[in-house]
Amino acid sequence: TLMPRLTQSPNVVCNWQRHYSIIMTFKNRRNLTRQTFEIQKSSLKIDRRHILDSIEYEISYDLINNKKKIQTTINNNLLVGGFFFLVIGLATRIGSNEEVTIVFIFISIILSILAFIDRKKTITINTLDGNTIELFFKNRNKQNVIAFADQIISASNDYLLKKYSKIDRSLPIEPQLEGIQYLLNRDIITEEHYESLKNQLLGLDTKSSIGFGH
DSSP states (O other): OOOOOOOOBTTBEEEEEESSSEEEEEEEEETTEEEEEEEOSSEEEEEEEOSSOEEEEEEEGGGEEEEEEEEEEOOHHHHHHHHHHHHHHHHHHHTTOHHHHHHHHHHHHHHHHHHHHTOEEEEEEEETTSOEEEEEOOGGGHHHHHHHHHHHHHHHHHHHHHHHOOOOTTSOHHHHHHHHHHHHHTTSSOHHHHHHHHHHHHTOOOSOOSOOOO
8 A cells, every 4th residue: 555645835745656666756845956766675776956966876774863853043154144244244344434334234234134044954863874864844844754764764763673673593503583672772662572582583582583674
């Protein structure tokens, strides 16, 4: 069955398609920057386009952290510009050029106000190679973007569970122990789940050794 659509908003488009596996396409933008995310079978594909440049790349689910951060920051470029014009305005005042001083101070005030109005609201997910997945949001589409960020984390966790939690006692034990330890270290499974998987692997559990049910 197809997964349900997320609620649509002016800055978010969600589209579910059937291929070999279900792929979720999510469009996200801020000012002149447009991003398209695709949740794929084993990776997240990102296509980011700006008026001056563009980049397209994939991030393996092995690298995606399962924690997200929501934050709001002011536009530092506009704030610095406002401070610059304020300094220039105060400097021109020394020369008794009041009209020029008023113009520069007015520009400084406008830029400072815009810096707070155009605050950057983002949801970021860190990756293990030191990069970040950054999604933009506004108040009206915040819940949509949060929901998609959770979908990224869920897809990554599910992929890693399928990859590392299968138990096969006919294969070497050590690599499988390292795999379930890896899941525990990444907070993908609990201590209880880890002990259950380890007991299955070591033959200490009478339950089926097919793998970890999730």
